[in-house]
Amino acid sequence: MQIPVRFLPTLTVAPETFVIRQAVGEGLGPVVASVNSMVIRGPEPVIVDTGMAISRDSWLEHVFELVDPADVRWVYLSHDDEDHTGALFEVLERCPAATLVTNMFAIVRMSANGLVPLDRVRIVNPGESFVAGDRDLVALVPPTYDSPTTRGLYDSATGVYWAADSFAMETSRVVDDIDDLPPGEFRDALLHTQRMLSPWVRLTDPEKYRTHLATVRDVHPAVAAGAHGPALFGQQVESAFLLFEELPYLPPADLVSQSDFELLLAALAAPQPS
Ligand SMILES: [Fe+2]
Ligand SMILES: [Fe+2]
Numbered sequence: 001m002q003i004p005v006r007f008l009p010t011l012t013v014a015p016e017t018f019v020i021r022q023a024v025g026e027g028l029g030p031v032v033a034s035v036n037s038m039v040i041r042g043p044e045p046v047i048v049d050t051g052m053a054i055s056r057d058s059w060l061e062h063v064f065e066l067v068d069p070a071d072v073r074w075v076y077l078s079h080d081d082e083d084h085t086g087a088l089f090e091v092l093e094r095c096p097a098a099t100l101v102t103n104m105f106a107i108v109r110m111s112a113n114g115l116v117p118l119d120r121v122r123i124v125n126p127g128e129s130f131v132a133g134d135r136d137l138v139a140l141v142p143p144t145y146d147s148p149t150t151r152g153l154y155d156s157a158t159g160v161y162w163a164a165d166s167f168a169m170e171t172s173r174v175v176d177d178i179d180d181l182p183p184g185e186f187r188d189a190l191l192h193t194q195r196m197l198s199p200w201v202r203l204t205d206p207e208k209y210r211t212h213l214a215t216v217r218d219v220h221p222a223v224a225a226g227a228h229g230p231a232l233f234g235q236q237v238e239s240a241f242l243l244f245e246e247l248p249y250l251p252p253a254d255l256v257s258q259s260d261f262e263l264l265l266a267a268l269a270a271p272q273p274s
Contacts, residue, residue: 004028005035005055007062008174013223013231014158016041020062022055023174029264031170031189035083036227038162039066040155043133044073047098048153048162049227052086059087060094069094074132078164079150080106084227085113092117101130106149126151126215140216142166142226143244144198152216159222167240168193168228178230190243193228195253206248217241 008021017040024033037059038048045067051059072095078084080102088110092098101122110116124130129138135157142152144166153162169189171181178186194201201209216224217238224240225231232240256264 003054005052007055007058010062010066011176011231013038013225013233014155014160017155017158017160017223018066019225019231020051020059022051022059026174028268031172032174033170034168034174034228034230036225037063037084038160038225039063040132040135041067042135042157045071046074046076046132046137047072047091047095048076049078049084049164050075050087050091052083054086056087056090060090063091064094070097072098074098074130074137075100076137076153076162077102077106078152078162078227079145079147080109081147081165084164085110088116089114092120103149103151109147109149124151138219140219141212142216143213143241144168144194144201144247146197154216154219154221159220161216161219161221161224163216163224163226165197165227166194167224167226167232168197169230171229175230178232178236186239187243190229190240191246191250192253194244194247195250198247199252201247202250202252204248206245209248210245213241213244 004026006023011019013019020037022035024035026032035052037051040046075091075098099122100116100120101124124139126139126141129136135155138154139151140154142163146165150164152164170193171189175181221237223231223233224237
């Protein structure tokens with residue numbers, strides 16, 4: 001059985017800034033997941049994360065509809081998880097002018113799948129930046145994360161923050177704007193998915209966690225676009241930060257139990273309406 005993956009129309013979140021969107025698992029359960037990546041066009045185009053191996057060919061088509069491979073100057077990896085590195089080696093092969101921006105621990109962790117070309121790497125650590133043509137891009141650790149290598153990316157030209165896995169939410173249906181969700185779903189979905197992603201937050205001191213949140217909050221992103229949920233715009237970003245503040249006080253997220261799982265299997269085995 002193959003998990004269903006559907007490409008959604010590419011979303012423009014700011015001038016020359018595009019989110020490549022995939023809906024994953026539609027129809028398998030009560031929620032749908034997203035796997036997104038981003039392209040920044042400009043004098044020195046940037047690909048931000050590289051999708052999943054299971055949909056690599058379609059992902060490459062979507063990206064190279066936006067930018068010519070020969071023009072790509074930077075590939076930014078938010079972290080080394082497989083849903084962000086699916087087409088990494090193909091991108092580096094097809095974009096010979098591209099430099100890979102990442103960190104040393106990510107290189108080490110990815111080496112199980114092969115060593116990236118070290119002579120094409122730029123190391124950027126938290127708080128550091130690089131210049132991509134007409135813009136400074138700053139690596140900022142997001143509010144929540146599931147890998148020690150995770151760094152989001154703040155674009156000073158547009159105010160877009162690429163949040164890696166943070167700001168993730170599994171929703172009851174695909175939406176372009178969280179304001180289209182039923183009342184209460186934004187809160188429930190965001191808090192649940194953050195706790196799944198970063199169960200460690202409940203072990204943190206709330207004051208220290210608030211200081212960590214300020215890393216991104218204090219740049220006042222105009223847009224927070226992440227790999228696993230709808231992009232947030234304007235006041236929606238601050239609404240998410242208010243929810244993040246609750247995380248240290250909350251119990252662990254409810255997990256799928258064996259009986260839940262058996263219900264899911266029965267639903268999958270039932271005849272589908274035609
Ligand atoms: Fe991750
Ligand atoms: Fe992810």
